[in-house]
Amino acid sequence: MDLKSGLPFWLIKNGLSKDYNTLDSDIETEVLIIGSGITGALVAHFLCEGGVNCVVVDRRMASTGSTTASTAQLQYEIDTFLFDLIEKVGEENAVKAYQKCLESIYTLEKIIKKLKIDGNFEWRSSLYLASDAKGFKDLEQEYETRKKFKLPVTLLNQKELKDKFNIDKKGALYNDCSAQIDTFKLCTELLNYHKKNSGLVVYSHTDVVKVENKKEHIIAITEKGYKITAKKIVAAPGFESESLLKEKVMQLNSTYVFVSKPLKEEDFWNEKCLIWETARPYIYVRTTKDNRIMVGGFDEDFQNPKKRDALMEQKNKAILKRFKKLFPDSKIEVDFYWCGTFGETKDGLPFIGEHKEHPNMYFALGYGGNGITFSVIAAEMIKDLYLGKPTDSDLFAFDR
Structure with a gap:
């Protein structure tokens, strides 16, 4: 396949x-x-x-x-909220899974440094955006859960998010211990x-x-x-x-991604942080070392390669439209695009x-x-x- x-x-x-x-x-x-x-x-x-x-x-x-x-975003957050994961697998296992994901980012950096190899590893902050009022309510619950178990997290309200990142959403979870690489x-x-x-x-x-x-x-x-x-x-x-x-x-899904043409430094958002959101379907955003923006998402249940590929143009337009809702003044232009198939488990x-x-x-x-x-x-x-x-x-x- x-x-x-x-x-x-x-x-x-x-x-x-x-x-x-x-x-x-x-x-x-x-x-x-x-x-x-x-x-x-x-x-x-x-x-x-x-x-x-x-x-x-x-x-x-x-x-x-x-x-x-x-797209090589390294985040300790799992696709399932911690408070939901606790319900699925129990408190001890859920918290341990989150802790191991956090530890793995530091482990990867140590491997790269020890072997003196180049993987374009860069530390980045991360924003998990509330797409609507319900999303912010979920983020509030998630914030309290992560805080209880001493995981790195900050809750930003709408004003704080707008002031710091010029993003107009209900709020976001923020951390400064995410990263990105060239996989x-x-x-x-x-x-x-x-x-x-x-x-x-x-x-x-x-x-x-x-x-x-x-x-x-x-x-x-x-x-x-x-x-x-x-x-x-x-x-x-x-x-x-x-x-x-x-x-x-696992369940097979298809995801769609594009990369922009290079932009000027002033065209980026604060901290060039990783971005994703509570909406489903959601988009995820990162930058590259040569000043491009990589945006992906709008995942689709996988059926076969032909049907997956036929949706690329439609998905690219939808992803670009969602990105421009976040950054209306962005000068982003698509340069490369692709789609891929990945698996997803219930928990x-x-x-x-x-x-x-x-x-x-x-x-x-x-x-x-x-x-x-x-x-x-x-x-x-x-x-x-x-x-x-x-x-x-x-x-x-x-x-x-």
Whole structure:
């Protein structure tokens, strides 16, 4: 299935990296990682750092799946309000999920600094806008809930929001500990670093079509019939992991994004903060390092790639119209646009760890709008599971 369409900005900006080899023989490794997107790259990083021998395979050219379509906003907020999540999974688990998302942003910055790689990581403040009176009421409840558990949050009323950001909405939640990255660049740099320094091997255009469990190992068989023997497999190919699972664990959605032509510094809002809103469908907004504005949203239930792609022009107009309601004087002009498919779970949380029907496998399924922060959590957790260290794996278990 095509995961994206149009011209993703990150791919145009960075260009395709040097392609990787295609598997053409039987091999053995300690851990096989299926999927070379940001989740697979982070899993490889943590395992390599733990001294584990790894191989990464992908049915596509490495890193060119949904990673190229990500808008790469790093926020500790989950798509589900904390007060709602408490009702779904209990107070302890809900709060811990939010705390882990916050911690993951700092973890990602530490990885980039330690390896001295470039992922265009930039700290940003964040605004969660109340689109109407009901939205502000929800934000008030959310503010009290987050404040109770000492999560970073400030509630802005209508006047404060207008004075500081020149946005005319009922109010907003504000924090100063969000960030943004270039996901495609970070992904390729992580893989390249560990290829050079940790013995990581990456195979692209290598499609795993069958998995066979043995007593002490597991075998992945590729479309061309080659065998990869490993102690464990990590499944990190995004929603395409559905082919391995009998139960339906997520809903497919399509999201639409455009990137503006470069603007002057004075054309931006205060702090260049990340922006999203309580309205459904909503838009989300960020900037890029070369002074563009990236706006996405108006998500649609996924049906098939053709129907998804046919809506692009209509969705772009709707997104631009909603953006101009926020910033009526903006000189924004569309330069690139694309759409992509992503998965979403009922409670907004990922699925990480083992599955009772799949021995010798770990799953890293970071569905939803927090895909990158979930990927960091999944990668670190899977490393600990493999090395026999204690984890909070029950928090993101399939049977939660």
